[in-house]
Amino acid sequence: MAKLLLIAFQPSDALMGAGFAQDLGLPFDILAVTGQVDVDLGAESILSAGLPDVPPADGMALSLVSVCSGYSHIACVASMRSKDVLGRLAGLLDAAMVTDALGLQSPTLFTRPMVAGSIVATVEVLAEPVVITFRPAGFSKPKRGGSSAIETAALDGATQARRISATGRSGGRPDLSQAKVVVSGGRPLKDAETFERLVGGLADKLGGAVGATRAAVDSGIAANELQVGQTGKIVAPDLYIAAGISGSTQHMAGIKDSKVIVAINKDADAPIFQVADYGLVADLYDALPELTQKVG
């Protein structure tokens, strides 16, 4: 029977994934691996596992195998974690897999980006089950209503990998890939303190997340996990503010689903101005503090 299992490693995955689930048009259940998921997202059932945290991929994927039995589609919002775990799950299930779905035409026809977003491929799924990671920006906002039944799910696969340590997100800012506003900075922000003061300051005033270019990360002025682009995070906020960012293909691959892009750069010929909705040619050392002061 055609049915979707939407996997939520954390409750926000369910919120971000319900639009995809509704667009797919199949009945669906939500597996809540950690935390509690809203019951009005259109799922028939919520399978609640109540784990304290998500184990390493080998144990997590093994645990998912029995839960996934009977589903034709298994999907999760695209993230480093979902790619880690769902790729392995697809291997265990001998399933087809679609990574980073951007849209769908039917339950077996998906669009997805290739070659750093230079190509959009339409992928036909030829086997069942199919495991999918998707980018929420291309799907509807979920309709709320009804009430799902709540069941418990046992996730108890043995893990071979041992987690020695892990860092969590710091500082109470929203998650980059889920934020409504993202302020990103590039290499011209000279050092970590300046980056945090100017880019972080504006982000905090707007309640947004902070992003960075690969050049800013490589030069040590921003943390690895803030990198936005093909090899970093893919973002799709309502407002993306790029400060001191020239707009490499690599960076653009990560931001082009943003609703409104603002570019602030003192180089009037920077490629970012060719895609920005609003461009301001200015020195960011003047413009960012002024903008931070005036958006409140």
Next chain:
Amino acid sequence: MRILVPIKRVIDPYAKVRPLPDGSGIDTAGVKFEMNPFDEIAMEEAVRLKEKDPSVEIISVSVGSAECEEQLRKSLAMGADKAVLIESQSVLDSPGVARELEALVRELQPDLVLMGKQATDDDNNQAAQMLAARLGWPQATFASKVELTSGSVRVVRETDTGEETLELSLPAVVTADLRLNEPRYIALPGIIKARSKPLERRPAAVNAAPKTRIVKFEQPPTRSAGKRVASVDELVTALKDRGVL
């Protein structure tokens, strides 16, 4: 200690690529092919591990057309001891590649499979996880640091919120992310010098039927340049009018 490094031949990651006019594929006319940059990072890491411990043996493997020899020769020049080219007439999807690699791993019994986190052509990020699953080996994807100890490998890996350190018993599968290292430059004479190293060709062992196929290749919708604003005040007004402030 034996390390297997799968290498993919990909369209030049720095070339501007376009779909063919009829949407049946990617226009490869005049475009070079290279070693997948993430596989190159994995290969570099294997060579560094060998430099620390000369008993390490590195075998590189490519699954694909006869032309993959070019990328395997480069891996030999970087420091692989030998290479295997698994020739497949049809283009395999990730599950198909994972099954070919699985067959080779069962035969060669490496202690570690070290490969790129994804190929820059398909951007799938699937094959390593599928291989690890089929073998029942632990995995660490998105590695930014790899340390071998006796019987295990300690990996610092990038995560959505920062990083974590995993310890995996060997054998294991590890995938390389951007920050693991910067691969050495190999000049052409080095590649020619590596010609005496063994490169074995063999047919695909499994030839699994594909589970997905691409039916259309298109150019993505492009964003066009919007409006230049002259001041921060004008910008704030525009964003308020647009409803995003």
